[in-house]
Amino acid sequence: MKKLLAGAVAGAAMLASPAQAQDDTGSVQVKLMGTAVLPDGKITSFNTDIVGLPAGTQTEANDNFVPTLAIEYFVTPQVSFETICCVTQHDVDAVSGLPDAELVSNAKLIPATLTAKYHFDAGAAKPYVGVGGAYFLWVADDPGAATLPLGVTDTDLSNELGFVLQAGVDVPLGDRGLWLSLDAKRYFVDTTARWFAGDTLAIETEHKLDPWVLSAGAAWRF
Known part of the structure; x- marks a missing residue:
């Protein structure tokens, strides 16, 4: 993945037309x-299991593709702060022990x-790296179909803090503030999953989320 990202950054830099560096201090990019x-x-650990899950039970979360809105403010031409807005939806399925459940x-x-983020000067193209914090807020989570026959009535995924690493490149398209943006983030966040049968905690497990978040799209700088 690192080699792929480096290749994308280098390729975008080669495709970009020469342009004189501009002072982006105070600019906002959407x-x-x-x-x-x-x-x-x-699953990284089992804390509670009164159901008796099969030995070797393991899970994975499915991938998703969503639209994302990002807003970035340039403190200096090299330094900026960026926040993103999106909602993504996932199921968690067993891949061993209870296959496909x-x-x-x-x-x-x-x-x-x-x-x-710190932006490098590579001519017209602007590669960057970044680091920051993340808060994973679960706004909905339902018991999976395989848990209902076991008497599960509610599922809860814990909200958690984590951190994120980022790299990408912005490439100008003409001279009117329109850019092509390629971005990769790697999050480091876990969650605790709990399944309840009425008021009884039936299963509690710790899960590694750590998603890759890969984006491509258009940017406008004002």
Whole structure:
């Protein structure tokens, strides 16, 4: 993945037409992008299991593709702060122990994110790296179909803080403030999943999320 991202940045720099560096201090950039959210979702520990899950039970979360809105403010031509807005939906399925069993359904996540970015001068193209914090807020999560026969009535995924690494490139398209933007983020966030039968905690597991979030789209700089 690192080699792929480096190749994308280098290729965009080669395609960009020569342009004189501009002073972006105080500029605001708005990005509208298509984003692939590629989470992990595997179990890292079992805290409670009164159901008796099969030995070797393991899970994964499905990928999703969503629109993303990003807003960025340039403190200096090299330093900016960026926040994103999107909602992504995922199911959690067993891949061993209970193959293909749906355990969590329609889990909706807001990955609230703020990154500080440093932009390099590569001619017209502007590669960047960033680092920041993230708060994963689950706004909905339903018991999966496979859990209902076990008497599960509610599922809960814990909201968690984490951090994120970022890299990408912005390439100008003409001289009217329109840019092509390619972006990759790697989040490091876990969650605790709980399944309840009435008021009884039946299963509690820790899950590694750590999604790759890969985006491409258009940006407008004002």
